[in-house]
Amino acid sequence: MWKIEDAIELYGIERWGSGYFSVNRNGNLIVKPTKNDAQVIDLKNVVDSLVSKKINYPILFRFPQILESQIKTLNSAFSNSILEYKYNNTYQGIFPMKVNQRKEVIEEIVKSGKKYNMGLEVGTKAELLAALSFDLSNDALLICNGFKDDEYLHLALNAIKLSNKVVIIIDEFSETKRLLEIAKQLNVKPIIGIRAKLYSRGSGKWAESGGESSKFGLSTTEILECVKIISEYNMIDQLQVLHFHIGSQITEIRRIQKAVKEAARVYAKIKLKHINIKYFNIGGGLGIDYDGSKTSSDASANYTIQEYANNVVYSLKEVCDEENVTHPIILSESGRAISAYHSVLVINIKGNKNGDLNKRVELRGNEPHIITELYDAFKEINIKNYVEFYHDALLHREELLSLFNLGEIELEEKSMGEILFWQLCEKAIGFAKETENKSDDFDDLNKLLSKKYIGNFSVFQSVPDFWAIKQLFPVVPVSRNNEKPTEYGTIVDITCDSDGEIDKFVDLKDVKEILELHELNNGSYYLAVLLIGAYQDTIGDYHNLFGSANEAHIIVDESGGWHIKQIVNGDRNCDVLGYVKYNNSYLLSAFESEVNQAVKECGLSKSDAEDIMNNYKNVMNRYTYLDI
Structure with missing residues (x-):
């Protein structure tokens, strides 16, 4: 008997959902934006409501309260660690705008992070222009990273005159003198940071972005020379930040610990030169457990947020105490951890492609022998002989193709043979499941017989990281989770590109190439792609000129009722045509x-x-x- 708990286990919801997602007794996917069991959103009810309002799918659902919850979780984790290890300073979070530049998202992060003095990080002039429009708290930092031309530096330095707490990070040695010269011209004293290029590297897909091969950061020699130049400009008191970054989505906690220790030693040695470094910026990298395995696989992380904070605080304190230097304010740019959970893409399935398994074959009596043999095998296959009959069927199919290529059978007869072959295969795979036959032959056959569920969406626009780097995202039916899924399938989009397919799925011990889904009936069938709030909004590609999806921002009140906070219309055809200069x-x-x-x-x-x-x-x- 299929139970709700079976669905939760099958799709791994409790492993990767971080308390935000589950399934209710009706079999519907639910969202708990505050992790409070009394404040629950039934996603199927929201879907039905939007359908009644004639809002077309796909729809990207945003849950702003999840952003607030993740900011609270991150700050609480560092507060707990600081208290436990008797660390003599504080923590401040920074949200890197490159992770999600959408105005509505940044507004919510700024609003929720204000009581924590949460700041923003930018890497371009455009991001800086946007960041300057937000009302940060007085003690929040606006960190300027990336390669900088004079125009970028002028903009950042002018912002200081407006009482913004701007930090300009020297990411490249050649920026040093230009920054100091322009600051002198404008009579401005910026907070200066140095980005250190560490030997330590992260782990996972983005490991190459850290270490000695990183395109950003200063070597030890460059750091010393940079300090010397800043001193010559009488700005040494403004050098207040040491920054490093060893990569995004770090999967192994020991890599973080090693990097913090190395950077902490750099901080301590600079501090011992009587330089007023106040902030220790550990950059990004805090990983998200996309597949729920809690391992060091590329789609996971073998640590929690609390374990992350513990390792950072403990390792930094240990080095500082050894060197007898003051503990700095800890900064982190944990954008993925803050934003990933808050977005869910819901796509409607318009049908599936399942071959000719439902067609009936009737023999007239004058068919070629190959058709008769396939027909007899289809009728006689059973649980005792299915392995032998399946292997025979493979030989029959080869003979069928040879006969057709020689012109000895007609199209109609070739069609009959193909239908019988696939129907025999379907019977064989049923017997294999019944006998728990997990051999490679039947594993491959199961994949071959799986259906292609056609989703009304674009992989390239809504989940581009799946296409580009095979980043895994959880996929769950929005409803019918109280029914046992009887089909296997992949999800193809409506672009004219064979790469537009989700054919890798999260699993506890492996990566599944097919997903357990339900047979389509006369009702609508919706699938949710979850944990897509980091990077996917920004790097979406207008392949085939499919534009951004409609958005619905949903909140839940204290009484448990859900409300549509905002609808953001997706791109129209005229919009995307304009993007490509029509x-x-x-x-x-x-x-x-x-x-x-x-x-x-x-x-x-x-x-x-x-x-x-x-x-x-x-x-x-x-x-x-x-x-x-």
Whole structure:
């Protein structure tokens, strides 16, 4: 008997959900944005509500309260560690805007992080322009990273005149003198930081972004020279931040511990030179457990947020105490940990491709022997002979193709043979499951027989990291989790690209190549792709000119009722055409000329011409995805 607990275990929800997701007694996926069991959002109810409002799918759901909850969790973890290890300073979080630059997301982070003096990190002039529009707390830092030209430096230094607490990190040695010269011209004293290039590297997909091969950071020699130059400009008191970064999504806690110890030693040695370093910025890298395995696999992390904070605080304190230097304020740029959980993409499935398994084959009596043999095997296969019959069927299929290539059978007969082969395979895989046959032959056959569920979305736009680097994201049915899934499948999108397919899925011990799903019936079937709040919004690709998805921002009140806080419309066809430099007025004019020419030369009626133009204008202003 299938139970709700079986679905939770099958999809690993409690392992990767961090307390935010589960399944209710109705079999619907639920969201607990505050981790409070009394404040629950039934995602199927929200889906039905939006369908009734004629809001088309796919829809990206945002849960702003999850952002607030993650900020609280991160700050609480460091507070606990600071208290436990008697660390003599504080912690401040920084959100790196590159992780998610969406205005609505940053607004919520700034609002929720204000009581923690949470700041922002930028890496470009555009991000800095956006960051300066937000009302940070007086003690929050605005950290400027990345390669900087004079224009970038002018903008950052001018912001200091407006009482912003701007930190300019020297990521490249050549920036040093330019920063100091422009600061002197503007009569501004910025908070200066140095990014150290460590020997230590992270682990996982982004390990190469750290260590000696990193494109950012100063070597030991460059750090010493940088300190000397800053002293010559009488700005040494402004050198207050030591920064390092060993990579995103670090999977192994020991890598973090090693890097902190190395950087802490650099901090201590600089501090012993009577330099007023106040902040120790450990950068990003705090990992998310996407697959729930709590291992050092690329899709996981073998530590919790609390263990992360413990290792940072303990390792830093240990070195500082050895060197007899004061404990610095700890900064971290943990963007993924803050934003990943808050976004869920819901896609509607418009159908699936399952071959010819439901077609009935009737013999007339004059079929070639190969058809008769396949038909007899299909009828006679059973739990005792299925292995032998399956291997025979493979030989029969080869013979079928050879006969067709030699011109000895017709298309209709080839079709009959293929249908019988696949129907026999389906019977064989059923017997293999019943006998728990896990041999490679039947594992491969199971994948081959799996269905392709056609989702109304674009992998390249909504989950680009899956396509680009095979980042795993959990996928769960929005409803029907009280029913045992009887099908296996992958999820294909509606782009004209064979890469537009989700064919790798989270699993406790492995990476699944097919996912357990339900047979489609007359009702709608929705799938949720979760933990996509970090990077996916920003790096989405307009492949086939599919644009950004509609958004619904959902909150839950203290009584447990959910509300739509905001609807953000996705891209229309005219929007994405504009992104690739098409002028919509010109397109309308050019098409109208074509229609008028058809009226003059082809006998097109004026009423038909008007209908055609209205249809063109209507589609121009419609959502880029299918209206199903």
